Amino acid sequence: MNQIEERTEHKKKRKVQFYKAKFDTRITAKYEIKALIGRGSFSRVVRVKHHETQEPFAIKVVALNDANRTTFNSEVAILRQVRHPYITRLYEVVQTRERLYMVMELATGGELFERIVSRGYYTEQDASHTLSMILEGLRYLHTLGIAHRDMKPENLLYYHPGPDSKVMITDFGLSAYKRNDEAMTTTCGTPEYIAPEILKQEAYSCAVDLWAVGVITYILLCGRMPFDEESRAKLYKQILRAKYSFDVEPWSEVSTAAKHFIQSLICKDPKARLTAEEALLHPWIQESIFYTRCINLHNTVSSNILRQRSMKAILRMSVDNHSDTTKLLSN
16 A cells, blocks of 8 residues: 555544544444445435444434424434335434434435446336336325425435345435325425426425426436526526427437326426326336337436536536635625
């Protein structure tokens, strides 16, 4: 091992020690902290190993404050109710005055779109199979009266790197539990995946999750967003009009059944939208072997995904630079 590698390894060990020192002893007594694998505004996710069983887990560590305490306690309450193969599982919760530790099932297969890009062969049938797992998970949640409210590719993870891996729905930070026919009114979600009824600040139902699934399906089959504007105002106008098209490539190579499936989900009227139960019965999902095309979409879809990511990264950098410049001028 050369000096650069030694320094890198030393930095990693110091970082692990730094995080270990901040953990509650109830956690470190049971789990070995291995690595930081994710971070959010108020949380960090670390990979750990159980001392006795040697099983790997993920622990979501949340820095609690008066503003977010209710939100994260709600997430825990929802996850305690949930047991489904296509939904990430909560195993244990440890809470202090300042931190919340959520011991979760560890998914190591990467995000939904990362898997597509890394493949060499990808067809409609692959997309249909993936969506059937997502819809099974949503059907279960909606039966319990739980709306996820932040369905997007980043919250869909593969359980392991193998080709036969299942997909799991994760991150229930914006989820809500509704009783009977009670409607929801909170404006929340990720802009590109928000349903029109949320934007119109109308009372809404679990149908908002199906709108998001329609958006995800569109991206899965062409690598582009159905609604894509740099301006938030223009983006929301597109969504409110449900204005999207099948004109660009590779839509000419995609089946009519797939397009019909998308149109049945990305529609303005939530009552006309398919439920998770109905979507699972759609021919494109239920009998994909007969209704899908076997054309390899990988090159077009993956290149479009990578191009879109690159453009977003440039835009984000531009916004950050503008923000830094504004701060500098204001000082």
